[in-house]
Amino acid sequence: MNRKILLIEPNYKNKYPPMSLMKIATYYKLLGDHVTFFKGKLQDLVLNDTYEALLKQLYANDSSIFWEKYKSEICKYLKKGSSEEFYKIPLVEESLIINSLLKYYRRYFRNKEYFYPENRIYDKIAITTLFTFYWDITIDTIKFAKQLCKDEKNVLVGGVMASILPNYIKKETNIYPIIGPLIRPKMLGDDNNIIVDSLPLDYSILEEIDYVYPANDGYLAYMTRGCINKCKFCAVPKLEPEYKDYLPIAKQLKLDEKVFGLKRNLLLLDNNVLASSRFNDIIDNIKLAGFSKDSTYIEPNIFEIAIKNLKKGLNDKAYIKCIVKEYKRLIKKLGKNTQEIYDLLDKYYLLNADTATKKSILDTYDMVKDKFDLLYSKRPRKRYVDFNQGIDARLITEDNMKKMAEIPVQPVRIAFDNWKMHKIYEKAVRIAVKYGHKNLSNYLLYNFEDTPLELYKRLKLNVDLCEELNASIYSFPMKYHPIEDPDYFSNRDYIGKHWNRKFIRTIQAILNSTKGKVGKGKSFFEEAFGKNEQEFEKLLYMPEVMIIxxxxxxxxxxxxxxxxxxxxxxxxxxxxxxxxxxxxxxxxxxxxxxxxxxxxxxxxxxxxxxxxxxxxxxxxxxxxxxxx
Known part of the structure; x- marks a missing residue:
């Protein structure tokens, strides 16, 4: 089709790459479209689009100049109209045409003419959404993006927030979003039978942006979808209403490895994997994918992978940027022995992604390829599997913990959402530790229907279990706020019925000192939260500065x-x-x-x-x- 597709993740901080957009990227590329992924300030996107349009005109009028070399000066002029930057650009005084082009595009950018219907360049725009407390930035992103699409009807909005609050998004943006995962054909508006949610992830788009996701060292996948529980505080029943108990991944991960290279870890985002009647098949499939108990990982040659994919034309922008990053790593690694390789890369303008070209990279490949053996460690490292959303303590048994011990799960995340289930939780931890799962973690929901004292008792139970079982349990207290309540979904001001603003601030002040987590160590815990319930209640009323x-x-x-x-x-x-x-x-x-x-x-x-x-x-x- 050869349409121009823009995929946007709003410019908020988040841990995990947007799986939905990675699948959508695969989908549109299958149809022959040109796909761009963007995360950042949207003004930078339109500035770069303006620059690209100007660049074509500059080359059309004088191809003897390597115009990319002057991108910084050109963009500063387009953005600010600086005469100082203007006169650093070649031919502005000699050529009336070059002079006029620069001034024309400066006016174009200053006057926001990229919003004019006749100047819009994107045929379709897809925007993902995440947490509701990112409401303002997400709505602003949608409104901005609408003005970049040739037809506003082709702006697609989906993801968590969109699925939870579709009517509110419609009211604010006049776009009714796509609800839930893309599990049916034609959900993106095209007339074909492709199910987007079943497609592989396009990991290459992550190289297009400057943002680095903290969880970027592994494969992302689901092996089940949905959850059998209907917890009042949870949005999963709306996001994934149908429970699917087995989605094998081994074959796809092997294909991903061939294209994108071996990744160290496996991050599974299942909401309730133990509810699956095919749990044993899930573990066997994970082992088949290369994640057995003692599996190891050797860092692949990222440079060679990028070169291979650049030659194939899989995503030139991404892999040029990736290769330049590897050049810089190599120069840093070589240290004193860097001059020869530095001079070569500098000569071909390969130390900057704006000036590096596919041709120059491939022309110099044979001269630099052997150097990259120094860059990648040959030391085997353990691989890990992370059921990141946690497993259900109520469903833990001797059999499934023994089976799970066949793969390198670390940490084992066991949900502990309220004190009422402490006996079930404690039994689950003991079973897990019995079968070798000694690195554990959990999120502790607070500010919901619990009391502050119940939060303390859950934290203390974990510390006591660490001492008794010689295990490590990291607890992450997580404040509840009602994501569907219009008074609170765009902020974090909600106060639960047993809480107040001071108690919330006390917990946040303590967690500020513990970096948001509570680990093993009885003396540390007692100093942070109190030796007993009375000391904890004293902390609740203690002036904040005396806590910090x-x-x-x-x-x-x-x-x-x-x-x-x-x-x-x-x-x-x-x-x-x-x-x-x-x-x-x-x-x-x-x-x-x-x-x-x-x-x-x-x-x-x-x-x-x-x-x-x-x-x-x-x-x-x-x-x-x-x-x-």
Whole structure:
């Protein structure tokens, strides 16, 4: 078809690459379309599109200049209209045509003429969405992208947020999104029988962008879809309403390896893999894919893979960018012995993705290929499988944990969403450890229907199990917010019925010190969360600055003074003070409170982080913070 397709992930931070867009990229390339993937500031996208349009005109008028060499100056001029940059560009004073072209495209960009219907270049645009608290940036992205598509009817929106809040997206953007995965033909509007969700991922598009996903060292896949549970806090029933219990991946992973090279790990995004009646088949298929218990990985020659795919024309933009990145890694690796290779690459303009060309890369290939043997480690490293969404404690048995021990799962993530299931959870952990799964992890949902004390008890149970079983359990407390409530889906302000703003801030302040996770180590846990329930309840009301800079305030006696003041108040006065403390708003209580004892207590809550830095020894404050 040879249409121009733009795939967009909004410019938010996220851990995992967008699998849906990677499958959509495969789909459109199968149809013969030209696909571009973008993640970043959309102004940079249209700036680059403007530059590309200008570049064609510059070459049409004078092909003797290597115009790509001046991309930086050209783009700065297009963006800012800087005369300084303008006169760095060749022929602007000698050629009236070149001069006029630059000024024309400067006006074009300044006046946003790329939005004009006659100037729009994309035939179809597909935008993925993620969490609802990215509402504003996602809506802004959709609205911007609509103005880049030749026909706004061909702007497709899908993904998590779109599937959960389709009517709200329709109201804001006049686009009704695609709901759920692309499991039926024609969901993208084309008249064919291709099921997009069944297609392989196009990993090459990840090389087109500057953003690096933290989870970028493995294959991404599902072996089941959906979940048999209907948890009130979970969106999976809407996203994947039908449970599919076996989606084999071994064959596809072998094909991916041939095209994109061997990847170290396997990241599975199944929502409830233990619910599958074919769990044994799933484990056997994972082993067939190369992930047996003792499987190892040797880093492939990424340069050779990129060269191979560049020769095939699979994604020139991506692989040119990838190869330039490998050149830079090579130069850094060579150190003192770099001059010869540096001069060669510099001569052919291969140290910058904007100036590197496919021809120059292939022309110099034989001169540099042997050097790359130094770049990739030949040391075997263990491979791991991660059921990233966790497994259901209620479904853990001796049989399935024994079977799962045949593959290198690390960590084993066991859901622990509420204290009511602590006996089931504890039994599940014991079974898992019995069969060798000693590296465990879980997300602990809080701010839902639990109490703060129940969160503490779940955390403490994990620490106690680590001590008893000689295991490692990393807990990640995760704050609940109602993703479908219009008052809260675009922010994180929701407060559960047993929580308040101060309690939420306390947990966040503690987690700030533990980098968001709670691991093994009883003494560390007791210092962070308290030795017992009473100490934890004390922390809930402790001024935030005394939590963050805990050792400093403790060692200087200020924390003790606060606590004596807190406990010295009669219950009636304490209740008044607690109402203000729990609101976590200390900006104007003096307008309503005149009791000196209450005011004295509340004065401790007006100490800010900035005050700590100003009024105390800066070195000691920072030291006490880092030791927390």
């Amino acid at each position: 800079y805990r050792f400093y305030y403790k060692n200087n006696g200020i924390t003790e003074k606060w606590w004596k003041c807190f406990n010295s108040l009669p219950q009636k006065k304490l209740n008044i003070a607690k109402n203000i403390i729990e609101s976590n708003d200390f900006s104007s209580y003096e307008l309503e409170i005149f009791d000196k004892d209450i005011l004295n207590l509340l004065s401790y809550y007006k100490i800010t982080r900035d005050d700590a830095e100003k009024h105390f020894n800066n070195k000691n404050v920072k030291k006490s913070k880092s030791n927390n």
